[in-house]
Amino acid sequence: MRFAAYKDEKGPGLAAIRSDGAYIGLSETDAKFPGDLAKLIDLGASALGKAHEALLGGRVIDPSKVQLVPPIARPGKVICVGLNYRDHSAESGFKQPDYPTLFGRFSSGFIGHNAPMVRPKASVELDYEGELVAVIGKGGRHIPLDTALDHVAGYSIFNDGSIRDYQFKSPQWTVGKNFDDTGSFGPVFVTADELPAGCRGLKLETRLNGVTVQSAMIDDMVFDVATLISTISEAMAFEAGDIIVTGTPSGVGLARKPPLYMKAGDVVEVEVERIGILRNPVIDEV
Secondary structure, rough: OEEEEEOOOEEEEEEEEEOOOOEEEEEOOOOOOOOHHHHHHHHHHHHHHHHHHHHOEEEOOOOOOOOOEOOOOOOOEEEEOOOOEEHHHHHHHOOOOOEEEEOOOOOOHHEEEOOOEEEOOOOOOOOOOOEEEEOOOOEEEEOOHHHHHHHHEEEEEEOOOEEHHHHOOOOOOHHOOOOOOOOOEEEHHHHHHHOHHHHOOOOEEEEEEEEEEEEEHHHHHHOOOOHHHHHHHOOOOOOOOOEEOOOOOOOHHHOOOOOOOEEEEOOOEEOOOEEEEEEEEEOOOO
C-alpha cells in the first residue's frame, strides 16, 4: 500500500495511491476520513489496510494541485545515521566507525515534496544528502536482530539538507543539520510488504538539476535497517511513528573539488527505486 499526505483548500487530507499511479483521497472534514498516517501506523497493519480501502472510495486528488506534506508531520523521534556508506565516510575524511554515528533532527525543520528548500542567510554551504527512511510501526526496546524488520511499518525518502560550515563548528552536528526548511521528507509512505526486506536490492539516487550526483545500492549501507533498529533499541524504546533516516552515500557537494553547494534556482531530486521521487526547488532565505 502507498499513501501520501496533503493539504488543500479543505485542509489536511490523506490519499491512497492506486497501482496506476492515481491519488485517491479524503480530507479530514469528510465523514469517512480514516485519520492521519501517524495514527493509522500506531493502530497497526489492519488499520492501514482498512484506511487504504476507505481512501480508494474517495475522490481523485491531483498531486500537482495540492500541497504534498511529510507523511508523518511530527514523529516522536527522528534518528539520523551518519557515515553509513563506506565511500561517503572516506570522502568526508572520517575513519569508518564500527558503531552507528547517530544524531537527531527536529521535525520543525521538515518540508514536503515540491516545497522550497531554503539556503539560509547565514551560509552558502547548503548540501544535499539523499537517504532512505524507515518508519517504525511497532515499538519496543532490546529488539533482537532477527525480528527487527517486523518493527518496520514502511519506508519513505529524505533529503537531509545540511549547512556544512555550521555542521562542523563543533564536534556535534546538531545545528548544521537542523536549519529551518532543510529537511525534505516524502512524498509517499510505502508499506514494508510492498518492498524487499530492509529495501535490499534497491537503488538510491540524488540528482541536482538533472545530473546524478549520488548513486548507490541500499545494500551498500554499513549498518542495514535491521541492525540499526536492534542497535538503537539497546538505548531507547522505539514508538510507532518514529523514523530512522538511514544515511547517505558518497557524492555530497562538500567532498567535490570545487565543492558543489546548492543555490537559488536549483532543483534537487532524491529517488529510491520502487518508492518514488522526492523533489525540491532551492531558494534563498529572504
